[in-house]
Amino acid sequence: MNPSHSHPLRIGVFDSGFGGLTVLRALLRELPQAEFLYFGDTARLPYGAKSRETIARYAVSAAEFLVRQGAEYLVIACNTASALALDDLRAALDIPVLGVVETGANAAQAHSHSGDVLVIATAATVESHAYATACAERNLRAVEKACPLLVPLVEEGWIDHPVTREVLSIYFTELMHQSKAAALAPDTLLLGCTHYPLLREPIEQAIPAQIRVIDSAEVTAAQVAAAVHAPQAGTPAAPRFFATDSPAKFQRLGSRFLGQPIEHVELIDLEALEAL
Amino acid sequence: MNPSHSHPLRIGVFDSGFGGLTVLRALLRELPQAEFLYFGDTARLPYGAKSRETIARYAVSAAEFLVRQGAEYLVIACNTASALALDDLRAALDIPVLGVVETGANAAQAHSHSGDVLVIATAATVESHAYATACAERNLRAVEKACPLLVPLVEEGWIDHPVTREVLSIYFTELMHQSKAAALAPDTLLLGCTHYPLLREPIEQAIPAQIRVIDSAEVTAAQVAAAVHAPQAGTPAAPRFFATDSPAKFQRLGSRFLGQPIEHVELIDLEALEAL
Known part of the structure; x- marks a missing residue:
């Protein structure tokens, strides 16, 4: 990664729901100067019961959304997507991808x-x-x-x-x-x-x-921190949260996983985006 | 319902997954001469955590699929969809709709x-x-x-x-x-x-x-049987099963809910249908 950004390093974190907030919590501790974009595909969770093809399609569309939002590095905090869709994600994206x-x-x-x-x-x-x-x-x-x-x-x-x-x-x-x-x-x-x-x-x-x-949350955060060169100074940006459904529930339950309040969640109609 | 069909009465049963097979099991006992079309929206289950708008959109698209397959009566075996989408379903469809x-x-x-x-x-x-x-x-x-x-x-x-x-x-x-x-x-x-x-x-x-x-499975079957006039004679048609994902899992786990083996499950790409 290029350490000479004019803006903070932007890291996308993807999960099917809010469980991946345990990974974001560890990342915020390891990389306080990075800017995090968290995407929870709550409209289509859980991925666990779905086929490999479906999971790969969902994960790639979510990851592409994060790239359009400026993500330069992608952490797949979802075990199911890491297990089943990592090759598809790496093939579809030009940024580094790390899975749990x-x-x-x-x-x-x-x-x-x-x-x-x-x-x-x-x-x-x-x-x-x-x-x-x-x-x-x-x-x-x-x-x-x-x-x-x-x-x-x-x-x-x-x-x-x-x-x-x-x-x-x-x-x-x-x-x-x-x-x-x-x-x-x-x-x-x-x-x-x-x-x-x-x-x-x-x-x-x-x-x-x-x-x-x-x-895996702790060890993922440690390995991301070792792989990137985030600026050590500057004002930390607040993480941004995107969810495909039920932002209120995401805020309420997610705060328990993140260990701090979630102020705002942006609702994303991913199916409408896909249909474009 | 018109009792003078040239074909058996065709009843659609909709659920987000395979739990509604307990309702189909009771319906098969009550109406052995009817023909059943069961739709499990397994790619998008569970509905429970999703918003009313999302659930209504999913349920209406599944119900419209069942109508295109010839369903003349619709049973909403999914409690969440019955709770949140019954009005939308009745507004969108020309056939009778009963929810659990x-x-x-x-x-x-x-x-x-x-x-x-x-x-x-x-x-x-x-x-x-x-x-x-x-x-x-x-x-x-x-x-x-x-x-x-x-x-x-x-x-x-x-x-x-x-x-x-x-x-x-x-x-x-x-x-x-x-x-x-x-x-x-x-x-x-x-x-x-x-x-x-x-x-x-x-x-x-x-x-x-x-x-x-x-x-609710038993009482739903009894109330459907009271509402329709299914022919009492004729060769019973085998139920047909549609799922939006993981037909193999549907067959395996679903058999436990249905109480009999499920021979074949047709995989439906509902999102592709919606995008038409």
Whole structure:
């Protein structure tokens, strides 16, 4: 990236909803002088249940919108889109694109001593085996587990809650059995969904002490910061938020993920834009 | 309806996904000689988190597709679309339209002696207050409760499961408190979501014995059967299934809701149709 911009470096962050705001939160900490454009495709979420073709079409149209808004760097905070649409995005765009699956796998490679990694994610991400593939490319062995109840538990606000602890205990008992059956000695757990960082504490209590949790939001922000040369001075610009539906809900629920109030969300009719 | 068709009565059933297959299952029992066209808008589900305008646009485009396929009667099996888009659908279509919210409220009126009704549904349905409004129009008092974890629990297959019983116990304790605070004496519980009939047994175990459960799938089928004059003879035609995405997943998960195998699902590119 060219460090001699006359304006702050503009980074686009894309997710199917507001879960990716956990990634933006980490990015704001790492790169306070950059200008962020966050796009949540809330009219078409969740991507998890949709086909690869549909997800790629949705993600490319959203990414092209961010480029038209001036994004010079794109972070795919959506695990499903990172898993299924990264090649399409790189082919369609002239700017660098980084996805949470590869940043998570990079971090697992850096941290794991045994080379054995556990991954929890949504059903669609697990079915894509994107994390297992990315881990294998880095000579890591991975066991993946779909945890479809965790997103609704987070959205229900049941964070420090007995039901959540029971669900986590069931999921991790199954995952440890899978891991044992595959003769792995895991020392690393990848949180493969942007909602999961909110459950980090109960997750850490539910797994063996020797397993280190890797939060893909944090490691993504660190890798973006290492890849770009953002100006270290200047007045930070407030992030801009775009959503394809329900801006009021985005503001309300999104603030919990971002950890600060969201003042304004611009509603984008992406289908009308696509039809142009 | 005209009983002298040369072809079987053709009934369109619309839902955002495959949950409405519980309604189709009940309809197949009530009207075995009718021909059913089922449309699941799986590319754009769930409708629950979307705005009224978006939901109405999606529902009307799906309904118009079913009319082009020959539907002479339309059942809106999607609670969210019934709650938010029924007027738009009736304005856009020349065929009769019946929605699960009104059929549920009709059944509550027929069955409740106290006139006090409990409703459980998704967050979007509850936020619309469609059931409370429909109940009030029938001189019933209603208390509504959003139960966002029940759909993922059903989709996880955790039907007869301790976590599901614990979640139901929490939800119904809160609902009974709400009901008491409103000074109601409920004798009826409306299942305001097409996924909930699969949880009927644990729900019945979680509520006081004097409260009768009304399954909107069953009562909708009964009210459709009373409204149409389907030929009683002739060879029943197999239902046809249309989905806007992931036909394989529709077949696999949908069979559980329909209670019988789904042989074939036609993939419809609704956005391409809309752009014509």
